[in-house]
Amino acid sequence: MINVKLLSIDALELSVRGHNCLLMAKIVTLGDLIDKTEYELSKFKNVGKKNLTEYKDKLAKFNLCLKNENKMKGVNMSNITQNSTFMKLYKTDVSKYTEKKGKFNYLSWANAVSELKKACPTARWGVTKAEDGSPFFKTECGYFVDVWVEVDGVSLSQIHPVLDNRNQSIEQPNAFQINTSLQRALAKAIALHGLGLYIFAGEDLPEPDALSSKEEKDLYELAKPLGKKFVDDLQVKASNMSLNAHNYEACIEKIQNIIKEKGK
Numbered sequence: 001m002i003n004v005k006l007l008s009i010d011a012l013e014l015s016v017r018g019h020n021c022l023l024m025a026k027i028v029t030l031g032d033l034i035d036k037t038e039y040e041l042s043k044f045k046n047v048g049k050k051n052l053t054e055y056k057d058k059l060a061k062f063n064l065c066l067k068n069e070n071k072m073k074g075v076n077m078s079n080i081t082q083n084s085t086f087m088k089l090y091k092t093d094v095s096k097y098t099e100k101k102g103k104f105n106y107l108s109w110a111n112a113v114s115e116l117k118k119a120c121p122t123a124r125w126g127v128t129k130a131e132d133g134s135p136f137f138k139t140e141c142g143y144f145v146d147v148w149v150e151v152d153g154v155s156l157s158q159i160h161p162v163l164d165n166r167n168q169s170i171e172q173p174n175a176f177q178i179n180t181s182l183q184r185a186l187a188k189a190i191a192l193h194g195l196g197l198y199i200f201a202g203e204d205l206p207e208p209d210a211l212s213s214k215e216e217k218d219l220y221e222l223a224k225p226l227g228k229k230f231v232d233d234l235q236v237k238a239s240n241m242s243l244n245a246h247n248y249e250a251c252i253e254k255i256q257n258i259i260k261e262k263g264k
Contacts, residue, residue, distance in 0.1 A: 004062050005031035012058040018051045025131070030064060037067045039146060039159060040128060043137055067155075085152050089119055089194030098199055107196040109183040116151070116190050123193075125149040125186060128157065136162065136178050142169035145178065147185035149193060156192040160185035166210050166239060211238050215248055223255050225262075 004011075007030045009022050025044040027033050033055065041047050041055065059065060097111035116123050127135045128146035137144045143162040148155050162173045162181040170177055191197045211219070216238055223231050234251075237243035243251060 004064065005029065005034065007062075009033060011062075012055075014054060014058060017046065018054050021045070021047045021051055030059070030062065033066070034059065034064050035067055037128060037146075037157065039157075041066070043130065085120060086194040089116070089151075090197060092119060092195055094196045094199070098196075105199050106184075107187050107191070107199050109187045112187040112190045112195060116149075116193075116195055119195070120151050123149065123151045125189065127182060135182065136173075142171075143173050143178070143181075145181045145185050147182060147189045149186070149189040151193045154193070156189060158185045158189035158192060160188065166241060168210050210241060210244060211248060215245075219248070219252065219255075222252065222259075225259055226255070 009019065009028060009030065009032075011030065012019075014022070021044060022028075022033065024046075025041075027036070038052055038056075041052060056066060092115055094107055094111065094115055097115075098105040098107055126148055128148060129135055130137050135145060137146065144159055145162065146157055146159045148157040150156075160181050162170050162177055164170050164177075173181075187196070188200065191200055216235075219234060219238075220231050223234055234243060
């Protein structure tokens with residue numbers, strides 16, 4: 001019996017562009033192709049949405065899928081039962097391990113891993129790396145990391161942007177910041193399997209924009225006559241986003257009125 005994974009990508013009868021994109025990425029067999037996720041393929045030069053659709057359609061003729069999709073094939077998520085691994089993990093109480101950061105609660109990666117391994121000893125995880133081997137991806141809109149977690153043969157991945165403590169994109173992240181994002185992505189990928197999923201509820205709700213560097217500088221300069229403590233309080237509020245782009249103008253006006261009252 002022929003192992004279709006060893007077949008050349010020529011067997012897919014791809015368009016010239018689609019075929020050349022794979023050759024440039026050093027993907028020469030069907031096995032090479034299905035070992036890539038859609039996200040990984042999209043990072044290769046000239047690979048667009050049309051190419052991804054073409055790859056998936058052609059692979060389907062060989063009963064193959066891209067990575068992660070392959071592991072989910074045949075799994076009907078609507079058939080989750082009370083005895084499923086998902087429900088087992090979802091019902092696990094991890095509230096005692098949560099930490100408050102800003103307006104949201106978080107589950108640390110260490111506790112998430114610990115509870116996951118207790119419930120599912122065979123669970124495993126890893127980092128999807130860029131073509132050059134880096135554990136992160138650089139895009140036009142910032143840096144991202146991609147972590148996958150496999151539980152009972154089902155692999156789910158979490159793509160996470162590299163953010164600062166105000167959830168703002170970091171233009172030139174260092175190793176520590178990359179590692180922090182990997183840990184956050186791991187905890188969230190585990191949550192996709194049910195563990196602590198309820199903790200992250202609401203995190204995806206629209207957030208107001210943070211103040212720009214110029215807005216912060218102007219604000220603190222304006223507030224200087226009111227003393228260091230007043231400025232420090234403003235910095236804390238800007239940091240936890242209670243002072244943001246939505247209420248910036250109102251804050252400026254309030255400070256101006258306070259200064260005016262003190263001058264009388």
